[in-house]
Amino acid sequence: MKKLIKHPLFSVLLAVIITVSVYSCSEDNNTVTPPSGPADKTINGTVNFVDTNFILTGGTYLISAYPSTGWPPMAGPTAYDTLKISRTNNVLNLSYNYTLSDINPGDYVISVGFRKTTGGQSPIMSVYGCDTARFLNGAGSSCFLSPPLKATIGSSNQGVDGINMLSWSDTAKKVF
Numbered sequence: 543m544k545k546l547i548k549h550p551l552f553s554v555l556l557a558v559i560i561t562v563s564v565y566s567c568s569e570d571n572n573t574v575t576p577p578s579g580p581a582d583k584t585i586n587g588t589v590n591f592v593d594t595n596f597i598l599t600g601g602t603y604l605i606s607a608y609p610s611t612g613w614p615p616m617a618g619p620t621a622y623d624t625l626k627i628s629r630t631n632n633v634l635n636l637s638y639n640y641t642l643s644d645i646n647p648g649d650y651v652i653s654v655g656f657r658k659t660t661g662g663q664s665p666i667m668s669v670y671g672c673d674t675a676r677f678l679n680g681a682g683s684s685c686f687l688s689p690p691l692k693a694t695i696g697s698s699n700q701g702v703d704g705i706n707m708l709s710w711s712d713t714a715k716k717v718f
Contacts, residue, residue, distance in 0.1 A: 580701030585642040585693045587705035589625060589654055592674050594634050595712035596627050601658040603627060603711070605640045610649040610692050614718065621645050625654075647699060649692040653718075654709040665716030668709030672717065686718045
């Protein structure tokens, strides 16, 4: 037994066992910090409706992102989200959170519209930067043709939060 303890291989093996035991019992200080902010390639915000004249059948309210180079829209949006009009305690909700996903880097015009199930023109009731408050205060419809505010997904794909808008629910008050 004494020969075994004095053998150099035994000393190395004992040192390895002690090192592994100490290392495996140490605290792991490599905590992973969850990312803060919006997910990559997303645009998020809230739409607040200023009236309760919703159309509850025959179509869907949408929030959409169009490339700023393709505005006013002549084709479908890059991304859209359906705003599901609902009631709480028999009262129509006026505020809806949305997320537009899988959007490539670039500048986008965000709008709220109504897509009819029968087809035809889909009215737009609000555009980011030209919401109903600006429209009522005299900015007029020219603002909607060249909106001053855009949502930007940068080259690092960082998403955008806080693209909040006011909108009409009444499609007769369309702005575009």
